[in-house]
Amino acid sequence: MFLRLLWESFVRQRRRKLLAGIAILFGTTAVTAMLALATTIGDRIHKELAVYGANIVVYPKAEQLAVKVGGVDIKPATGNAYLKESDLSKLKTIFWANNINGISPELPLQLKHVFPDGTTPISAVGLWFHHPLGSGAATITTGASELHPSWKLNGSWPTSKEEAVIGSSLSNRLNLRTGDNLPVIAANTQNLHITGTVSTGDENDEKLLLPLATAQFLNNTPDAVSRVEVSARTKPEDSFARTDPDTLSPKQREIWYCRPYANSISYQIREVIPGAAAEQIRKVEQTEGTVLARISGLMWLISIAALLAASFAVSAAMATAILERRGEIGLMRSLGASKASIALLFYAESGLLALFAGVLGYLFGSGLAAWLGAHIFAGSGVPAIAVSTLPATSIFIPVLLPVVVATALIVAIAGSTPSIRSALKMDPSSVLRANA
Amino acid sequence: MSEAKVVAEIKSDWPANTTRPDCAVISLEGVCREYAGRGDVVRALEDATFSIVAGEWVAITGPSGSGKSTLVNMLGCLDRPTRGELKIDNVDVASMSSTELDRFRAEKIGFIFQQFHLIPYLSAVENVMLAQYFHSMTDEKEAKAALDRVGLGHRTGHLPSELSGGEQQRVCIARALINNPPILLADEPTGNLDAANQAIVADLLKDLHRNGHTVVMVTHDPEMATLAQRRIALSHGKVFCHPVGGPIVTLRR
Numbered sequence: 001m002f003l004r005l006l007w008e009s010f011v012r013q014r015r016r017k018l019l020a021g022i023a024i025l026f027g028t029t030a031v032t033a034m035l036a037l038a039t040t041i042g043d044r045i046h047k048e049l050a051v052y053g054a055n056i057v058v059y060p061k062a063e064q065l066a067v068k069v070g071g072v073d074i075k076p077a078t079g080n081a082y083l084k085e086s087d088l089s090k091l092k093t094i095f096w097a098n099n100i101n102g103i104s105p106e107l108p109l110q111l112k113h114v115f116p117d118g119t120t121p122i123s124a125v126g127l128w129f130h131h132p133l134g135s136g137a138a139t140i141t142t143g144a145s146e147l148h149p150s151w152k153l154n155g156s157w158p159t160s161k162e163e164a165v166i167g168s169s170l171s172n173r174l175n176l177r178t179g180d181n182l183p184v185i186a187a188n189t190q191n192l193h194i195t196g197t198v199s200t201g202d203e204n205d206e207k208l209l210l211p212l213a214t215a216q217f218l219n220n221t222p223d224a225v226s227r228v229e230v231s232a233r234t235k236p237e238d239s240f241a242r243t244d245p246d247t248l249s250p251k252q253r254e255i256w257y258c259r260p261y262a263n264s265i266s267y268q269i270r271e272v273i274p275g276a277a278a279e280q281i282r283k284v285e286q287t288e289g290t291v292l293a294r295i296s297g298l299m300w301l302i303s304i305a306a307l308l309a310a311s312f313a314v315s316a317a318m319a320t321a322i323l324e325r326r327g328e329i330g331l332m333r334s335l336g337a338s339k340a341s342i343a344l345l346f347y348a349e350s351g352l353l354a355l356f357a358g359v360l361g362y363l364f365g366s367g368l369a370a371w372l373g374a375h376i377f378a379g380s381g382v383p384a385i386a387v388s389t390l391p392a393t394s395i396f397i398p399v400l401l402p403v404v405v406a407t408a409l410i411v412a413i414a415g416s417t418p419s420i421r422s423a424l425k426m427d428p429s430s431v432l433r434a435n436a
Numbered sequence: 437m438s439e440a441k442v443v444a445e446i447k448s449d450w451p452a453n454t455t456r457p458d459c460a461v462i463s464l465e466g467v468c469r470e471y472a473g474r475g476d477v478v479r480a481l482e483d484a485t486f487s488i489v490a491g492e493w494v495a496i497t498g499p500s501g502s503g504k505s506t507l508v509n510m511l512g513c514l515d516r517p518t519r520g521e522l523k524i525d526n527v528d529v530a531s532m533s534s535t536e537l538d539r540f541r542a543e544k545i546g547f548i549f550q551q552f553h554l555i556p557y558l559s560a561v562e563n564v565m566l567a568q569y570f571h572s573m574t575d576e577k578e579a580k581a582a583l584d585r586v587g588l589g590h591r592t593g594h595l596p597s598e599l600s601g602g603e604q605q606r607v608c609i610a611r612a613l614i615n616n617p618p619i620l621l622a623d624e625p626t627g628n629l630d631a632a633n634q635a636i637v638a639d640l641l642k643d644l645h646r647n648g649h650t651v652v653m654v655t656h657d658p659e660m661a662t663l664a665q666r667r668i669a670l671s672h673g674k675v676f677c678h679p680v681g682g683p684i685v686t687l688r689r
Contacts, residue, residue: 001562332566334514
């Protein structure tokens, strides 16, 4: 009988149910979209900010010297202490190895451009270009070419030891173009072929960009690296992130270690690379944290507003629905129905509505999130993806379904409660007489 | 209606009652019901004292505003007295909690309404089963038997909108009877019916009374009132009634 009453009750007053259902649908669509975006927005923002470079820098410990340029804590390249290039593969063995998206080792050096009638000093830097890092399925292709997507290359990146690209300013100063040959000398000599000119917007515009192995050969410092830029997917910095892990209890230290803070990833890098110091580049990290915090706040605000609006709409719809059915309530009370059993009937009805609207809201919200994700982050480094081409697994996040349905239930119950409470306070005899 | 006129009417119209207070199923002792009005207290029922014995058929009469509804609400356990003692089946309902009162109402009272109050989307048999559902558990066979008893065995699957007024009232009576309550509380049971259906419902009530049911009937219809063994008249919240055992009018206060 309960199910019969529930179903009959549910399918009646369709217009009001539809209005309440639409309100819940809008609310849950907004919540699903916000939650789905929130789970992926960290990665997306990181990709956006990756355009501006790395967020961790690694350098030889012996050369610690704080130099801040425009508030950015950058350690200078040195000529006296080096890291080992062969140690860099260890970066893919740390706890948060999968959060390391790319690295770019550097070896700066001074060369001389050899003319038929003399030489000219040139600043150069050895870099990785499309270099494989890691092993097996976890192998990534990385280097300056990947870590600096904002660099504008005219030509192609070097693919062999005899090739180089030239900074745009240096290219103009020396009147060297793509296709020219450039004999250089340092500790050793090498004839380089210029495959492209690059505009970096920084001091590298005045440099010759060589493959790292070529720089090591010219400098006669095999396996040497002066500085490594690391781009890692991190959790925004909070006060716990800034804690010195050596002052924490073992349990707290483990928690700190197992959170992808830039600080803890830096700590893990120091653990695996002997003689290395690693620090986060604060400007990028802080920008990322600020953007994430603001976007998260906005998302919560939108979600709460949508849910509140849904709750009020449900409340209004239920108030009218219950008012129209007060005769039934009075009858049930006169037949001995307890207040709890009547409340259960109305709550079940709201719950059923919430269930339908919640599942639909989840489906619509997931689609909306995929669409928003594809359009908001289109351009500036992150490729736009057509929603229709996305696989279902990347649109629907199954764990969100129970969360969204539970949210819909809470909204429906909260919205229905005032009406149900007032219905139960009605005097059954006067209601029956009023309905006579 | 003046109190003297009510008393005179009762004295002249009503025969002696042969029932005895050996097993009162309803008893009121100094029952008052007051409501908070605007700045003062409205006394809807004053100092009502009477009893109804098992198997008795009592008519409650009185003009609008006389306190009939208040009295019926209390007899139907939909309301509780402000003061006094109200016992139904020897249980003091005034001291019961709301939940206990709900349970008690399902067990002891069968309501018959003037407007039938059938659920429009449930069939006749389902309307009867609704009372079973709130009482204990549903039994379709029993519900159909109850409908058969009121002459609607062939209309069990019909919706209220497909039944005539008289048929709807008979469904209402079957619903009131289904849990076999000791008291049937009929509020203007024929007030909404034509003469033919009025006669059918009156016959049904006579049958129920003959079979030992206690019937408390609120009515404006003098003809229906004559079917009852005794009349309890109300005026301005005061009760005038034949005490059990004879046509003596007692006016308290």
